Amino acid sequence: MNLPLKLGLLGAGRIGQVHAAAITADVRDAKITRVVDVYEASAEALGTQYGISYSTDPQDIFGDDEIDAVLICSSTDTHAAFMIRAAEAGKHIFCEKPVDHDLGRIDEALAAVEKAGVKCMIGFNRRFDHNFMKVREMINAGRVGDLHVLQITSRDPAPPPISYIKVSGGLFMDMMIHDFDMARFLFGEVEEVYALGGAMVDPAIGEAGDVDTAIVTLTFKNGAMGTINNSRQAVYGYDQRVEVFGSKGMVDVKNDYPNTHTFYGADGVVSEKPLYFFLERYMDAYKNEMKAFVDCVVNDTTEPATVHDGRESVVLAMAALKSLQEKRPVKISEIASYPD
């Protein structure tokens, strides 16, 4: 393989722009050579900014023999089909989460990837965050001892538009999916979930058939327990914390802040709000993620987040939704075609 690795970018929206910036600024062994987006204006804007070819036809990427790998940053409904086309074209794949909302299509994509023998990494960016990596390091080093309790707090600063909510797959599939992956990243496989949820932030979200606030309890196969709590709106900003409790102690990670200042005034002691949202908070994680993808392709190592990981988080989201609907704990094995 000739370096730098040549990448085709599918999707010039927000997350595509994030990855393009990261690749350009921080990943020495790769460069994006073409961008495709169904919206020509989006493709043109990104292409012009980085001085690369752009168009609206995905075949311009899949059919380009110079391109080694693709970054699938388009809408969720295109993920599985693009993964299959990329696999068939022999190109390595980085695909944003979720892979798909349908397990059957995920399995088709997985089969295509396995048949082609290409790398396929799923975009669980939080696995590359300095804080969460440290928690995992502490767990793996045995510092926490036997794992007893995991608590994940994950809240967005503001809800997306109702139009997005309607096509998002719902809070569990769109938002908590990151936390399900984090739970597996830290504590391993889940056996059962129980979900509580409601539309507390905005009744319109409830009318759209979704919840905006949820608590899910997790029972892990290793016997540990956990909770995830999500809200679509924390007025103080993006709230991303994890606490792990075990036989030898507890490790927690708190939010990141734009600076360390504190003001001590007559009215109280005031400091910064957390970094506003995922672009601010996870910018370094996105860079690390792109480096990790390029590394696993270049060095032929295992992807740090596999299609299997992507599938499991979808299964957990489905189980949580079923639990919420049926008002009972749901075993992960109840979800159709879950491999045990």
Added chain:
Amino acid sequence: MNLPLKLGLLGAGRIGQVHAAAITADVRDAKITRVVDVYEASAEALGTQYGISYSTDPQDIFGDDEIDAVLICSSTDTHAAFMIRAAEAGKHIFCEKPVDHDLGRIDEALAAVEKAGVKCMIGFNRRFDHNFMKVREMINAGRVGDLHVLQITSRDPAPPPISYIKVSGGLFMDMMIHDFDMARFLFGEVEEVYALGGAMVDPAIGEAGDVDTAIVTLTFKNGAMGTINNSRQAVYGYDQRVEVFGSKGMVDVKNDYPNTHTFYGADGVVSEKPLYFFLERYMDAYKNEMKAFVDCVVNDTTEPATVHDGRESVVLAMAALKSLQEKRPVKISEIASYPD
């Protein structure tokens, strides 16, 4: 009523000693004039220390016309009977939690108290803690806005002896009962609970029929949700935290520490562990609690923790245990004779 209020102390064990010290040092309008304990040595030790009469017969207190009120600090199985005797003797009552493990007996005691028209306050000391009082103040002042999520973390530094576990009523009745009361203190009435638990700290606790680690989710009547997580053993000390999340923001309270020092050395940045256990952490709360009891008697105001509050926390403990046993969410209204 002549001041100082004269108190009879039933039970000279650890918590009796705590209250005796608080009354003596910090409560101007009351004094303990007699202590009774089934163990004569215990009664003598406390009586001698404070220069007051002591004996082993509760009637020495119930039959003493000079005594205005009693502090019931004896073992749980004596609480209801002592409450009834005190009520019949026209004495005001402070009783440690839990009132009883049996709802029928609680109701008998409640009836006796109501018939006698005496004050009866239950010892939920955490309601008088500087941190939790502040959380409630913030909620009541509307600072948090609509209540969405409550998270209570409550862990002991070390488990009690197995012999105690066996008679304790179990983790929900003995330990989480404080957190159930805190949940009601902050968020109001509970509608449903779901419990996870296991013997992770010590298998012997499991063999004794109890769990040592538990997570309970709560659905409140006002639509809010919450979690309580308990462990019998946090190796870093007593972990007592609360986080309240709502439409206008979040308020949390952290642990208390013996001092504010931090050491920055070649091996890391190290600071104190939290105050070790309830005696260290809640000493001021116990003082405030005794003042509040004396105040409500002297000024004829409502008790800040009523027999009803004591009863409700027992109901919640029963519901949590039922949930754990039946592996399903349990409505509070399922618990026999729960008044709705």
Added chain:
Amino acid sequence: MNLPLKLGLLGAGRIGQVHAAAITADVRDAKITRVVDVYEASAEALGTQYGISYSTDPQDIFGDDEIDAVLICSSTDTHAAFMIRAAEAGKHIFCEKPVDHDLGRIDEALAAVEKAGVKCMIGFNRRFDHNFMKVREMINAGRVGDLHVLQITSRDPAPPPISYIKVSGGLFMDMMIHDFDMARFLFGEVEEVYALGGAMVDPAIGEAGDVDTAIVTLTFKNGAMGTINNSRQAVYGYDQRVEVFGSKGMVDVKNDYPNTHTFYGADGVVSEKPLYFFLERYMDAYKNEMKAFVDCVVNDTTEPATVHDGRESVVLAMAALKSLQEKRPVKISEIASYPD
């Protein structure tokens, strides 16, 4: 000596009240049996509150054979004379700081104390604070290694009235004297000081011949260096911090707060201001101080703050004032009659 130790209290003002409360509530082996104040109303108020004799004539204390020890809490100009009278009457002495503004009178008092062989402890309450004791413990345990730099921040929430400023002896003698003692408590003897100061808070303080803001650098005999910074007005409350830097690391202690709550809202992250002033911050230290005084009398051990310590802090205040006036570093040995 018969216990409890019987104490005569000279001065029923604020600090006298603090000690009376501490003795009554927390010191088992001593009780105050008489209070004297030049203002009869003050003496009466305190006497009535604690049920003890009161009057306006100090001789009622010095001439009372039942009294074992005196607490000198009257105005600074009476300290030395009362110390001498107490010593001559064979009574042990606790005296508030400063001993006097005049070294000659301090030396007279010291001679009287030594001649009588009574205990005499000076009221440097901060030596008994949980935070500063921890710093000293860390230093003495060798955790910080060789001592390099001491930084003391000490600011009051609001300046006293100008009328008080005029008789206070000035900022160095009235306020920084506590910090000079803390510097000696932690780092040992001082060799040289250099002072900067100004009337930044209130020009009237400058017109009264004093400064309200000052920085003093210290050179210690052990080669270490330090700074003290004082302000008469920190609008956020009482600011009492220490930082010690050495060859093996740094230890710092921060302020104490009324509770641990933090509120995360749309306008920022807000927490409590420090405890407002010395009564709130050092209440436990005052209790510890009184216990320590009674202990050193009862057990005939060395006072934890001696007349020598009281004298040294006055010498340092004089040196700092001289430095400010002469705009140059001043050796402590320059101060008349300083014993080297």
Added chain:
Amino acid sequence: MNLPLKLGLLGAGRIGQVHAAAITADVRDAKITRVVDVYEASAEALGTQYGISYSTDPQDIFGDDEIDAVLICSSTDTHAAFMIRAAEAGKHIFCEKPVDHDLGRIDEALAAVEKAGVKCMIGFNRRFDHNFMKVREMINAGRVGDLHVLQITSRDPAPPPISYIKVSGGLFMDMMIHDFDMARFLFGEVEEVYALGGAMVDPAIGEAGDVDTAIVTLTFKNGAMGTINNSRQAVYGYDQRVEVFGSKGMVDVKNDYPNTHTFYGADGVVSEKPLYFFLERYMDAYKNEMKAFVDCVVNDTTEPATVHDGRESVVLAMAALKSLQEKRPVKISEIASYPD
């Protein structure tokens, strides 16, 4: 001017590498086209890494008409001469601090720059740090009110080799010069300094004629006061903090850390040490600095750190050294040829 701006890099050592990385990764409007270093191996390594021309002769940069601006990252003794050659060649200049150890040569360089009318920015990177920028923002917004006291703590994790100490110009010129600039950045011009110092970390530093630990007090022209404390060795890492106290409150900034984790274990509560040294701590500041340089050239705006700023910090270092040697406060106006 054609974009991107073409830069010549003088000096391929550590700081040259930092700037090269920043320009390449984060500064869209500039690129380095040639690197020169007296050590051919250094020039080659950097040139090869970035795919640019390299050589050992500075004239290859000064004589290259394509180059718009130079980055002077060579040893201090070359700064002034390179500034003059760059100015004469009509090239804009970014020069690392200090400009020179000799005021006469600084003035010659300044004259050349002014005559040529080129931009010349001095490398005070801390002016671009997220924390210190926030402090300045708070001051300028009036949040702190009138400025009373500045406290700067600045400690390196480990001392440089003695060979470097000998040519460094000493602690005041080499290390505290950053803090002198920070003091002026935040509080304005200085009127007088007083310095304490010693060789506490390593006697060999004292034998080399330098100190490794120092405290300097500052009197500002606006009446405020301040302290700077430096150490060549903080075993816990790079310690970079500022505290500003004024009539309306205090603002402080603390260290940055690699992550937010805390571990609560049986032996204590442990968290990360600060980011190790300037490359870790100030990496973002270096990027901001390079952007600011390119911006001021491209947009023809005032440099955010001028040659005058560079000169003043040298004057303050000289005054501090003089104070240390003469053991007295030194007015800045005493330093020869200081323009008032």
